[in-house]
Amino acid sequence: MDKGLTERMRKIVVGTRQSALALTQTGQVIDHLKELCERNGIEVEFELKKIVTKGDRILDVTLSKVGGKGLFVKEIEQALLDGEIDLAVHSMKDMPFELPEGLVIGAIPEREDPRDGLITIGGRGLDDLPEGAKIGTSSLRRSSQLQNYRPDFRIEPVRGNIDSRLGKLETEGFDAIVLAAAGLRRIGWEDRISAYLPPELCLPAVGQGALCIECRGDNEFVLDLLARYRHEPTAIAVSAERSFLGRLNGGCQVPIGAYAQLGEVNADGKPEITLTGMVGSPDGKRMLKETMNGTDPEKLGLALAEALIAKGAAELLSIAGE
Incomplete structure (x- = not known):
């Protein structure tokens, strides 16, 4: 087990899909981490490892028919668990709510445009x-x-x-x-x-525009490094959206979206979160949408999901998943 940032690190192997976009955004993450290391006097060598996922291999079938969430991450997560890589860069919208035992989200960098x-x-x-x-x-x-x-x-x-x-x-x-x-x-x-x-017309996918940096939960060196890379406002917003997703157990087979925006900070130092979520029928004839406010991202996501369930979201989810 690593002892923290006070020790030299030989190498960090970074896993990613091999698409042009995945390689570009992973390269940007590595550049940011290199700058962070240089500013803090940490000597690290980064190595890139390309990994082919199920979602990359099957291109002639729509995502909703191939399977649920995880199509673009499972093989990369296995490489993490096997110790072949030290961290992975994913698009957050590809991430299932439940992570494999032993893996954690080490950092969520600042979000790009979610639309x-x-x-x-x-x-x-x-x-x-x-x-x-x-x-x-x-x-x-x-x-x-x-x-x-x-x-x-x-x-x-x-x-x-x-x-x-x-x-x-x-x-x-x-x-x-x-x-x-x-x-x-x-x-x-x-x-x-x-x-x-605009989100009012087409609500984004949960976590769209954000990246997820995943690593092993026992790798203290990497965890300490990634803690310095975390963008707190993005992490709070994405946490609310993912809480909503987790309660509804949504995947690629279900028309579901959520978008959280942060407002003013209250007296307790917590930002006001405005979270909008939707569940629809595949043909668009039924659309349930609700907006709620709160300061606890996990509780807000759960409450919004319960509100849509009360309106009939469970029925839409069951139909969409058939």
């Missing part, structure tokens, strides 16, 4: 798209909310890395593609975004 981005030919906005527009997304959450907003939309699945999905905008006759804005911004393609979908 979904609309990419169209000619830079058209959502309301400028024609009747019966063909929109590409493999996310039930996006599909449900877009069809709730405009039932005339034809939603078609589109998988693959960001580059291949953008290419299909022209080659497969899509009027629009919807992607997480954070990924496009991280790889420097912000200019491809025609419009940002």
Whole structure:
């Protein structure tokens, strides 16, 4: 077991998926950790290890049909448990609520833009798209909310890395593609975004725009290092969203979204949290949405989930999971 940051560390092996986006955001994390180490006089060598996940191997089936949460993290988590890597960089929206025994979330860095981005030919906005527009997304959450907003939309699945999905905008006759804005911004393609979908119209996925740095719970050196990398406001917001997700036991088969925003700090030093959550039917014909405020992220997420369950969310979840 490591003894803390007072000792020299030989090497930290960082595990990640091998997509261009995963490698880019992992490289950014490593750069930030290197700067942090240099400022604190800590000598560390970082090594990158690429890992192929089930979600990367299966590209011809929509995520909702492949399986639940964890499609892009299980193989990486196994590498952590086996000691092949020391920490892993994930997109938080890919993370299941329950972690394998022995693993913990060591840090959540500052969040990127959590919204979904609309990419169209000619830079058209959502309301400028024609009747019966063909929109590409493999996310039930996006599909449900877009069809709730405009039932005339034809939603078609589109998988693959960001580059291949953008290419299909022209080659497969899509009027629009919807992607997480954070990924496009991280790889420097912000200019491809025609419009940002406001959370009021399309609530983001839980943790969207945030990264998760996962490690073993007994690796004190890495835990101490990551504690210095944690962005507290992001961690609080994501904690509320994940608490909501955990109570509803939501995965990729369920149209579910949540977004927490932090407000003013109260006399106890705790920020006011505004949390909005939604559960919908896959076709978008039923949509349950609620907003609540509080200062305890875990309790707020649970309370919001219970409020939606009281409105009928359990029935929608059971139908969506069939």
